Amino acid sequence: MSDLLLARWRRYEWQLLRDPPRAPLTHMALDDALLTAGGGGERPPTLRIWEWAAAAVVIGRFQSVRNEVDLQGAERHQIEIVRRITGGGAMFIEPGNTITYSIYAPAELVSGMSAIESYAFFDTWVLDALATLGVRAWYQPINDITSASGKIGGAAQMRRAGAVLHHVTMSYDIDAAKMLEVLRIGRDKGTTSAARRVDPLRSQTGLPREAIIDQMIATFRERHGLHDSQLSTTEVAATTHLVTSKFATNEWLQALP
Amino acid sequence: MMIKKLHGILTRGLKQARKQQDMMHGEYKVPGGKLVVVDCMIENQRLTNVSLSGDFFLAPDEALEWIVAALEGQPADSGETILAERVRAATASAELLGITAEGVAIAVRRAIAGGAA
16 A cells, blocks of 8 residues: 555544444444435544444345345344445344444545555555554455455445445454354355354454454554544434434335345 | 135235245356345246345445346346346446446346246
């Protein structure tokens, strides 16, 4: 990544949102609301670190619920199914098993880049943070963060009204057996891993999840600058409204049954 | 009354079962890209009830419906080239990432060739 491109980050006063744990539907709605706020200029460019209040399967905008989720498995483990606004694949979330973050930025931050270039650009600081912790990770186009011992995470993007949302989920320590009971990934393809846990970040750093997040924030702060921030009352209201009017509706979740 | 109600339930059940039975399913992993899944039916030698899903990226969201509309009603013996051409025309103003017009066409042909899911 050229220094000239990386210097673009410094054009903005980046805000940090490190929120308390929130319900899966609230997270879906927050991304939608903050992307809109970013495009409207009400919110400066922001890094949001997610904390989950409950387990969930998060499916991509264009995925079919039936194709991705074992509904009986999800019900047995009391796991909620939610649909996000970005494309990409399904993920299995339990509080503490992943590290998830969103970046809301003006589209001009990545102007002139191809979509594939912009994916790698948005996560350069994360690769640096992981390197500081001794994890050699790199970008695998289109949207994967990977390492010698396998995939670490995946990103997804959406552009709307001059703003970009780029969000990423990385595996910290996932219960693979439970995940395979809930997701249909790889079941019929013979790719099912024998591993009981998918724990690239825990096993490769030996650190608690919070320590990794702290390092990520420190790296972002050092490279791009970062000011602490909170959700505004307008943003909270918009989010609450989006939960009931969009994300919790059957129309949205079952858009592709 | 009871019999009429029962008849209604049975007819609905039968219709639903037939619909599921006739639903065809095709998948294609775009090289270097994502999984493209097509479900559809054939009625009077034409594609109907087409749905498209997968872990690809598309913008705007409506582009998904544009693709489905371009496939709906097409002759079931349409070749890959024709189908891909229709999808390409329908998505001329859309952004596709991890999904291609050819990939969609292959998934459709696989659904038809494979028959009922």
